[in-house]
Amino acid sequence: MYEQSNITRNLVDYGMKQFLLNLQSLVRIPSVSAKNEGLLEAANLVTKIMRKAGISTELLNLDGREEFIAPIVYGEVKSKSNPNGKTLLFYNHYDVQPVEPVSRWERHPFSGQIVGDKIFGRGSSDDKGELMVRIKAVESIINWSGDVPCNLKFVVEGGEEIGSPHLGKYVRRFAHKLKCDGIVWEFGYVDVKDRPIINLGMKGMLYVELLAVGPCTDIHSSLAVLVPNPAWKIVNALNSLWDEKTGIIKITDWYRECRSLSSRELSFSAAQPAFDDFEFKAKYRLDHLVSGLSRNQIRRALAERPTCNISGISPGYVGAGAKTVLPMIARAMIDFRLVPDMIPEIQFNRLRAHLLRNEFSNIYVKFVHGLKPYRTYFADPFVRTVVGAAFAAFNQKPIINLSSAGSGPMSLLVESTKAPCVAVGCSDMYSNIHSYNEFARIPLLKLGTKLMIELINRFASAY
Amino acid sequence: MYEQSNITRNLVDYGMKQFLLNLQSLVRIPSVSAKNEGLLEAANLVTKIMRKAGISTELLNLDGREEFIAPIVYGEVKSKSNPNGKTLLFYNHYDVQPVEPVSRWERHPFSGQIVGDKIFGRGSSDDKGELMVRIKAVESIINWSGDVPCNLKFVVEGGEEIGSPHLGKYVRRFAHKLKCDGIVWEFGYVDVKDRPIINLGMKGMLYVELLAVGPCTDIHSSLAVLVPNPAWKIVNALNSLWDEKTGIIKITDWYRECRSLSSRELSFSAAQPAFDDFEFKAKYRLDHLVSGLSRNQIRRALAERPTCNISGISPGYVGAGAKTVLPMIARAMIDFRLVPDMIPEIQFNRLRAHLLRNEFSNIYVKFVHGLKPYRTYFADPFVRTVVGAAFAAFNQKPIINLSSAGSGPMSLLVESTKAPCVAVGCSDMYSNIHSYNEFARIPLLKLGTKLMIELINRFASAY
Numbered sequence: 001m002y003e004q005s006n007i008t009r010n011l012v013d014y015g016m017k018q019f020l021l022n023l024q025s026l027v028r029i030p031s032v033s034a035k036n037e038g039l040l041e042a043a044n045l046v047t048k049i050m051r052k053a054g055i056s057t058e059l060l061n062l063d064g065r066e067e068f069i070a071p072i073v074y075g076e077v078k079s080k081s082n083p084n085g086k087t088l089l090f091y092n093h094y095d096v097q098p099v100e101p102v103s104r105w106e107r108h109p110f111s112g113q114i115v116g117d118k119i120f121g122r123g124s125s126d127d128k129g130e131l132m133v134r135i136k137a138v139e140s141i142i143n144w145s146g147d148v149p150c151n152l153k154f155v156v157e158g159g160e161e162i163g164s165p166h167l168g169k170y171v172r173r174f175a176h177k178l179k180c181d182g183i184v185w186e187f188g189y190v191d192v193k194d195r196p197i198i199n200l201g202m203k204g205m206l207y208v209e210l211l212a213v214g215p216c217t218d219i220h221s222s223l224a225v226l227v228p229n230p231a232w233k234i235v236n237a238l239n240s241l242w243d244e245k246t247g248i249i250k251i252t253d254w255y256r257e258c259r260s261l262s263s264r265e266l267s268f269s270a271a272q273p274a275f276d277d278f279e280f281k282a283k284y285r286l287d288h289l290v291s292g293l294s295r296n297q298i299r300r301a302l303a304e305r306p307t308c309n310i311s312g313i314s315p316g317y318v319g320a321g322a323k324t325v326l327p328m329i330a331r332a333m334i335d336f337r338l339v340p341d342m343i344p345e346i347q348f349n350r351l352r353a354h355l356l357r358n359e360f361s362n363i364y365v366k367f368v369h370g371l372k373p374y375r376t377y378f379a380d381p382f383v384r385t386v387v388g389a390a391f392a393a394f395n396q397k398p399i400i401n402l403s404s405a406g407s408g409p410m411s412l413l414v415e416s417t418k419a420p421c422v423a424v425g426c427s428d429m430y431s432n433i434h435s436y437n438e439f440a441r442i443p444l445l446k447l448g449t450k451l452m453i454e455l456i457n458r459f460a461s462a463y
Numbered sequence: 464m465y466e467q468s469n470i471t472r473n474l475v476d477y478g479m480k481q482f483l484l485n486l487q488s489l490v491r492i493p494s495v496s497a498k499n500e501g502l503l504e505a506a507n508l509v510t511k512i513m514r515k516a517g518i519s520t521e522l523l524n525l526d527g528r529e530e531f532i533a534p535i536v537y538g539e540v541k542s543k544s545n546p547n548g549k550t551l552l553f554y555n556h557y558d559v560q561p562v563e564p565v566s567r568w569e570r571h572p573f574s575g576q577i578v579g580d581k582i583f584g585r586g587s588s589d590d591k592g593e594l595m596v597r598i599k600a601v602e603s604i605i606n607w608s609g610d611v612p613c614n615l616k617f618v619v620e621g622g623e624e625i626g627s628p629h630l631g632k633y634v635r636r637f638a639h640k641l642k643c644d645g646i647v648w649e650f651g652y653v654d655v656k657d658r659p660i661i662n663l664g665m666k667g668m669l670y671v672e673l674l675a676v677g678p679c680t681d682i683h684s685s686l687a688v689l690v691p692n693p694a695w696k697i698v699n700a701l702n703s704l705w706d707e708k709t710g711i712i713k714i715t716d717w718y719r720e721c722r723s724l725s726s727r728e729l730s731f732s733a734a735q736p737a738f739d740d741f742e743f744k745a746k747y748r749l750d751h752l753v754s755g756l757s758r759n760q761i762r763r764a765l766a767e768r769p770t771c772n773i774s775g776i777s778p779g780y781v782g783a784g785a786k787t788v789l790p791m792i793a794r795a796m797i798d799f800r801l802v803p804d805m806i807p808e809i810q811f812n813r814l815r816a817h818l819l820r821n822e823f824s825n826i827y828v829k830f831v832h833g834l835k836p837y838r839t840y841f842a843d844p845f846v847r848t849v850v851g852a853a854f855a856a857f858n859q860k861p862i863i864n865l866s867s868a869g870s871g872p873m874s875l876l877v878e879s880t881k882a883p884c885v886a887v888g889c890s891d892m893y894s895n896i897h898s899y900n901e902f903a904r905i906p907l908l909k910l911g912t913k914l915m916i917e918l919i920n921r922f923a924s925a926y
Contacts (some may be wrong), residue, residue: 034786095591104681203685207787214643215747218567220897221798222869224772225764226743226752228586228695232707239702244695280689284678289689300686309687310694311788316779323497323561324670324798324870325897335684335787406685407787435681442473 008058016446019136020119022049023445024112026094026128027121031158033095039070039158042094043441046073046131046156048404052141060336062178063168070095070158071164074177077152079460084381087151088459091413092131093160096123096198097434104436118439126433127186127341129440130425130448132158134184139450143160149460160186163207163369164409171416177285180419182459184452185410188425190444191399192279196390196451199423200383201303201375201403202410204338205310207348210234212330215340220276230330231315237360238332241351242308247291249308251354266454268378270373272399275299289333301377303403307337327393333368344370374411374421375403382420385462386455390424392450398424426451431463473517477911478606480598485512486908487575489557489591496558496625502533505557509536509594509619518617523640525632532629533558537640540601540615540696542923550614552643552923554884555594556623559586559782560897567899581902589896590649592903593608593888593911594619597619597647598914612923616643618876622648626670626832627872634879643882645845645922647915648873651888652713653907654862655742659853659914662886664766664838664866665844665873667801669810670831673697675793684787693793694778700823701795704814705771710754712771712799714817720804724767728865731841735862738762746893758851766838766866770800796831800870807833837874837884838866846882848925849918856914861887 026049028322031042043059050057056073062069073094078086099109099122107113114123123129134154141148156179159165171178189197210229219227242249249255261269275298277289293301311334316329338347348367353365376383390398404423413420426448433439494505494645506522518538525532536557542548562572562585575584586592604611616642622628634641652660671807675693682690705712709745714717724732738761740752756764774797778790801810810828818826839846841863849911851863868884877884889911895901 056583098788120899205787215749217747217895217900218898219747220869221770221774222800222867223771224753224770224798224800225768226740226761226867227747227757228707228751228753229772231776232701234703235698235701235773236707236775238695238698242695244691244699277689284680284682284690286678286690288691290687291690293689298689307684307687307689309684309692309787309789310698310793311684311786312778312789313694313698313776313793314779315775316777317858323563323774323796323897324668326772327774330776333786335687337685337687380744405688406683432680434683434786437680 015136015140018441019132019445020114023119023124023129023132026132027112027123028110030110031095033096033159033162034072034098036068041097043071043073043158046094050075050135050154053135054142055135055138060170060174062166062173072158072170073154075154075156077142077148079149079151080147082150082460085150086155086181087179088353088456089153089155089178089183089417089419090134090460091183091453092134092154092156092186093127093158093278094131094156095158095161096126099436101436103375106437109436118441119442120437120439122438124438124440125427125431126438128161129445130187130427133426133445134452137449137456140449141456147331152456153178158227159195160408162206163371164412167368167409171213173414175416178413178417180417183413183421184406184455185418185421187427188423189427189429190276190456191429192202193396195395195396196394196424197401198386198390198397198398199374199404200378202373202406202408202423203403203419204342204344204373205369205371205407206336206338207343207370208348210237210332210334211364211366211369212362214326214328214330216328218328221326224326227326229255229326231327233360233363234330234332237363238310240354240358240360249306251350252348253265255306255349256346257343258306259340260356261300261402265378266300269300269303272295299401302405303401304339306339306342309335311335316334336374337405338372340375341402343372371407371409372411373413374414375419376422378402380420381462383422385458386422386424389454389458390451392454393447424451478599478603482595482908483577483905486582486587486595487593489595490575490586491573493573494621495561496568496622497561498532499531502558502621505673506534506536507622509557511692513538513598513617516598517605518598523633523637526631526634528677535621535633536617536619538617540605540611542612543610543615545613545923548613548923549644550616550642551919552616552618552646552880552882553597554646555597555617555619556590556621557594557619557650558624559591559623560624562899565571566900568899572899580905582905583900583902585901586661587901587903588890588894589738589901590623592908593650596889596911597915599656600912602910603731604916604919612920615919616641623871626668626834627875628832630872631875633847634875641876643880645883646876646880646882647918648845648884648886649871649884650890652892654892656859657857658679658859659857659887660864660892661849661853661861662864662867663841665869665871665886666805667805667836668832668834668870669799669801669807670833671811672829672831673700673795673797673816674827674829675825677789677791677793679791681791682789684789687789689865690789692789694790697776697793697795700818700826701773702822703817703823703851712769714813716813718769718808720806721769722803724763724865728841729763732763732766732865733759734760758806762864763869766858766864769802769805771800773922774798775815802837802866803836803838806835818884834870834872835874837877839883841865843883844925846885846922849885849887852917852921853914855917856910887914
């Protein structure tokens with residue numbers, strides 16, 4: 001098998017120019033799902049690139065609806081030599097986060113500009129870079145052998161960055177197409193020592209909007225003597241949710257369904273290299289981390305702690321000079337990360353009850369989207385296969401987290417397929433995903449491609 | 464004197480077309496002081512209009528500085544018949560508030576469009592409309608008699624909407640030019656029954672920015688497990704400042720220098736028509752006013768209560784879709800209205816001490832601008848003169864407030880000149896000043912012009 005890998009390694013290097021051209025053209029499509037922009041265009045380009053790679057591709061659609069729902073790009077390669085063997089499924093997405101504030105980007109967010117060994121632009125890592133790596137790996141294997149060693153499937157959706165609102169329906173409608181024996185999740189990180197970081201789970205998400213209404217128009221703030229300012233209501237309500245000092249969410253029963261990590265899980269997690277909090281703090285210029293977390297508690301906290309984060313709050317700051325206004329509306333957007341076995345809808349009801357109980361009945365709260373958390377058990381054989389492939393490609397022992405700190409619809413695919421799911425990839429852990437100046441490191445894209453080739457080969461042999 | 468007034472009334476009607484053309488051209492200059500835009504252009508146009516009206520006009524400048532300081536348009540008309548008599552001074556401003564959010568304007572904010580009996584646009588009331596009324600009144604008197612019955616002065620500044628940061632220096636530097644015996648402040652309102660509302664004072668202002676710093680860049684909000692979110696710090700700090708339920712500012716010693724209204728002032732205030740809270744609530748579609756104020760307490764509260772208002776808070780809401788980000792910076796802009804004898808600098812130190820004492824030492828607080836409060840005593844003879852003029856012009860008994868709920872640099876001019884100062888004018892009290900869709904009612908502009916003619920004549924006879 002190693003001989004095979006060496007040959008494909010050469011193929012990877014050889015095809016790098018075309019790879020980067022494809023990734024650039026994909027980054028240049030501003031497929032921002034939050035704005036419903038560029039999604040069909042991106043789906044079509046992904047289809048084209050996948051077909052050229054030798055993957056049978058079709059667009060899946062949910063029909064009979066009035067609203068636009070981004071299609072899923074579904075891809076399949078049957079193994080000629082092993083058609084009744086196991087199937088590996090790649091989950092990715094072609095949509096990206098919004099790019100605001102645009103002024104903070106040093107290069108145009110959709111330029112795909114290459115500077116040195118980096119490619120810049122929204123999606124260059126998350127998730128267009130990761131997607132291209134997987135397509136490229138399959139293409140390299142087909143180019144080399146005319147076949148693939150196991151059956152392969154691709155599910156590339158267009159709504160991940162808005163919480164995959166329709167993925168559940170897709171999964172139910174096309175369950176027959178999604179059958180598989182192992183799932184490779186959309187992303188994976190690489191730390192500053194080029195060690196791959198593998199995540200065995202995803203947190204869930206409850207994303208809500210709080211809204212308080214004031215007068216029917218913005219008014220002169222001298223009238224604050226008479227008129228309640230909705231911004232104060234929002235501030236008071238927010239203040240009741242979270243204890244900044246302890247990092248504890250103050251909503252009654254919030255933690256009730258949190259499943260504690262088992263002693264086996266805890267020792268597994270403790271055996272991983274310590275999180276480099278010094279480097280992390282230096283990178284983001286932080287004095288301290290929340291709640292005085294010690295270095296050894298960090299990996300556990302990332303996997304296990306629910307959060308309550310203010311993503312946005314308005315009326316926004318107006319910039320230069322003073323504007324003395326009492327706003328008609330105030331809002332806050334909050335993302336709560338959930339851990340097994342919390343359920344977004346139940347947590348939402350608890351939040352609503354909390355607001356009512358605490359005299360915030362004048363705050364409207366909207367369920368924007370929710371995702372259930374999921375974790376693959378660390379001792380699953382599929383985890384061993386993935387870890388082995390990553391070790392071989394990066395020539396470094398991977399770091400394994402019981403769960404990512406991030407969220408994604410992993411539970412939806414796992415509940416339908418009953419297959420284990422692992423997140424592994426090649427994005428620099430400081431590549432500014434979801435922020436401005438997102439980039440991907442080209443050498444890591446190469447290593448990522450090699451990792452995927454290793455994984456496909458090892459997965460085929462393991463069964 | 465009434466004969467004289469009747470003749471000038473005809474002159475007012477006659478010159479209305481030119482008046483509106485002049486006001487439109489002034490509204491069309493976007494002289495937003497917060498953005499340092501269009502100020503010189505507006506000052507020059509005001510100069511031109513004043514000269515044409517027969518007012519000797521010059522631009523006052525503070526020289527020897529590197530930064531741009533908006534000039535003051537200073538105007539003077541000596542009475543030929545009464546050159547050693549008393550002097551009446553008009554204080555106005557040619558700068559305007561920002562127009563954001565532009566999307567909420569139904570007409571272009573700088574269009575000066577006339578629809579029916581209204582003229583629309585930023586500054587149409589505050590303060591270009593009020594300024595034009597006064598210039599027009601003087602012009603009418605000069606046109607009729609070739610003279611003015613008393614000496615008149617104009618001080619038209621360009622920084623009122625950013626807290627008049629340089630007016631104090633102007634007043635010290637040009638004190639000799641500002642000598643006068645009575646001051647007419649920049650604005651005055653008219654209620655829905657067309658009753659003029661006269662204000663005898665202005666609140667002071669402490670405008671501050673609170674700033675909390677997080678990571679050196681916006682980051683993915685999954686890292687909220689580790690990284691303190693500066694928005695939480697701002698929310699916690701804001702929450703410590705103000706008790707929404709009682710309307711009380713919770714900063715130690717905040718109210719120490721508040722001078723209570725005397726029993727004479729209270730009975731004077733109580734004798735004014737009750738504030739129409741029903742109409743007010745209907746206008747702004749409010750369920751209730753703050754702190755359960757009863758109808759009879761409202762006028763007193765408007766004059767006497769300090770406030771603490773959130774004008775802006777960021778990171779702003781990003782609109783459509785979800786963005787799960789942990790922001791690098793969070794800010795809040797707060798305007799505190801002050802009453803006699805509070806001093807902005809002392810209150811600022813109390814705010815700073817409050818933040819330190821309550822473990823908000825990681826919040827930066829910036830003094831953006833400050834103004835001292837001032838009230839002219841209600842029994843001053845000048846007040847009687849103004850009230851008489853308003854009664855004559857509007858043919859309705861004016862409503863007199865011991866102080867406006869708003870702020871302005873009244874104290875600066877009064878401390879220098881020792882002259883009584885009253886705010887009287889003709890802006891519809893629901894004319895959306897400082898908000899979007901600002902307008903002026905043309906019939907009120909006419910009545911306002913008549914009021915100023917009456918005032919000038921009565922002031923000349925009273926001394």
